[in-house]
Amino acid sequence: MQVKTVYLHVGLHKTASSSFQRTCKKNRKRLLRKGLNYPLFACIEKPDVAIRNHSIPLYSAFSDDPASYHMNIKWKIQDLDRVNVNYLNVLDAALDGPGDVLLPGEDISSLSATALRRFSDALTSKGHRLSAIALVRSPYSFHCSALQQMIKAGRSFDFNNTAWITSQRQTLERLLAVFGEAITIHPFSKACSHRRGPVGFLFDQVGVKALHRYSIVEANQSKGNLAVRMQNLINQRYPAILEGRLNESHYRIMSLLNNGQKFLLTSKELASCKEFLLQENAYMGERFGPDYCDQEFPVVDELSAEVVMASMVEVLRPIVNGILRESTPSSPMEGSDSMEDGSG
Numbered sequence: 001m002q003v004k005t006v007y008l009h010v011g012l013h014k015t016a017s018s019s020f021q022r023t024c025k026k027n028r029k030r031l032l033r034k035g036l037n038y039p040l041f042a043c044i045e046k047p048d049v050a051i052r053n054h055s056i057p058l059y060s061a062f063s064d065d066p067a068s069y070h071m072n073i074k075w076k077i078q079d080l081d082r083v084n085v086n087y088l089n090v091l092d093a094a095l096d097g098p099g100d101v102l103l104p105g106e107d108i109s110s111l112s113a114t115a116l117r118r119f120s121d122a123l124t125s126k127g128h129r130l131s132a133i134a135l136v137r138s139p140y141s142f143h144c145s146a147l148q149q150m151i152k153a154g155r156s157f158d159f160n161n162t163a164w165i166t167s168q169r170q171t172l173e174r175l176l177a178v179f180g181e182a183i184t185i186h187p188f189s190k191a192c193s194h195r196r197g198p199v200g201f202l203f204d205q206v207g208v209k210a211l212h213r214y215s216i217v218e219a220n221q222s223k224g225n226l227a228v229r230m231q232n233l234i235n236q237r238y239p240a241i242l243e244g245r246l247n248e249s250h251y252r253i254m255s256l257l258n259n260g261q262k263f264l265l266t267s268k269e270l271a272s273c274k275e276f277l278l279q280e281n282a283y284m285g286e287r288f289g290p291d292y293c294d295q296e297f298p299v300v301d302e303l304s305a306e307v308v309m310a311s312m313v314e315v316l317r318p319i320v321n322g323i324l325r326e327s328t329p330s331s332p333m334e335g336s337d338s339m340e341d342g343s344g
Contacts, residue, residue: 004100006123007036007206008132011106012171014145015135015188016198018053018219021104023199025052027214031102036206038102039094044086046075055107057087062119064112070153073241088122095126102206109134109171116178132183133205134175135191135198138294139280142168143273148223148263151232154240154250159269165276169283187291224260225300227253230312233305253315266302 011017024031024038031038041057043049051057060066061084077083094101103123111119124130137145146166147157157164175183184205191201199216208214223231231254240250265273277294284292 003127003129005129005131006095006101006103008108008123008130009102009104009106009202010132010134010175010183011109012134012136012142012168013106013109014137014142014149015106015191016202017055017104017106019197019217020199020202021052021054022217022219023214024102024104025050026217030214031208032099034208035099036102036208037094037097037099039090041087041090043075043077043083045077045079045083049075053105054103055105057090058103058105058119059107059111060084061087061091062111062115062122064115068244070241073244074246076246091122095123095128100206101128104202109175113174113178116174120178130179130182131206132175132179133202134172134183134185135188135202136168136172136185136284136288136292137188138292139168139277139284140294140297141188143277144264145222148228151228151235152223152252152254154235154247154252156232156235156239159265160272162273162276165273167280169280172287185288187288189291223254223263225263226260226303226308226311228263229303229308230254230315233308233312253312261300264298264300267299268302270297270299 009017009020025040028038028040039054041051041054043051043056056071060069060072060080063069066072066080066084072080072083108116108119120130136142143165147159147164150164151157172185176185186201186205188198191198194201194204196203196211196216200211203211203214231252234251234253238249238251239247241247270277274297277297281293
């Protein structure tokens with residue numbers, strides 16, 4: 001019997017994972033014809049949602065604490081055991097079916113070492129070969145991009161407080177300890193230089209040829225500096241998740257704004273975490289090489305809270321006015337002969 005390969009794209013976060021997942025879903029039939037199965041998962045409590053990000057089912061099914069997973073909170077999952085059993089059934093069907101299997105999910109890299117081993121054992125228990133792939137941003141680039149994404153997801157941060165910092169070093173060492181020689185780690189900058197971008201680079205890693213026949217989908221485009229800081233201000237008062245539950249008062253403003261100046265830290269904000277970033281760069285350089293390191297640390301000018309608030313008012317004013325117009329009945333004095341209840 002021919003040994004099949006299970007290709008696992010584990011992120012890391014902010015390395016075109018969403019674009020790769022959307023592209024795989026859009027080209028699923030073509031991939032299947034080439035012997036590569038991108039399984040379709042579904043949540044039995046959210047039948048109207050098409051899951052393209054394998055992070056959701058895989059993290060939920062193998063996490064030490066799936067109840068605290070932000071997607072399970074967002075979706076208000078009631079019967080986690082039943083939901084996770086269904087996810088595992090889909091995974092087993094893919095592993096038992098024909099062809100190699102492709103499982104991309106950036107949240108896999110956030111699993112604990114114990115959960116990762118559980119996951120790895122499940123993938124290799126049927127005698128399949130495991131090939132894990134990770135893309136890694138340089139430390140400062142990662143932290144700016146990760147901050148933006150977490151704020152977009154509804155969290156808030158004090159950029160002058162290093163409590164928000166996440167170590168890629170710990171993540172990478174955990175992945176290497178679990179997957180060993182089965183994982184290859186590449187710099188995100190190298191993936192971006194591929195003729196078809198990072199999605200094309202990942203397709204190369206899983207053996208997909210004739211890339212010109214595949215339609216690549218772009219996703220999760222970066223937001224501007226002002227938009228990120230406005231959303232952070234909102235999240236401080238109205239976070240997306242409050243006391244372990246979805247906050248119905250949360251409002252996302254970032255999607256309403258056009259991209260402007262790229263989100264980066266200010267000089268003061270950078271100074272608060274510079275030592276940590278230098279340590280991360282030293283680790284990256286010694287462990288993997290200079291391509292994994294920051295070549296520079298660009299910053300943006302500081303925006304006062306007053307400027308951010310004034311900009312927020314300008315963005316929200318037409319929305320509020322529109323709501324008021326829709327909720328306020330017309331009167332005869334305004335040239336209307338209709339009554340509030342619609343009677344003549």
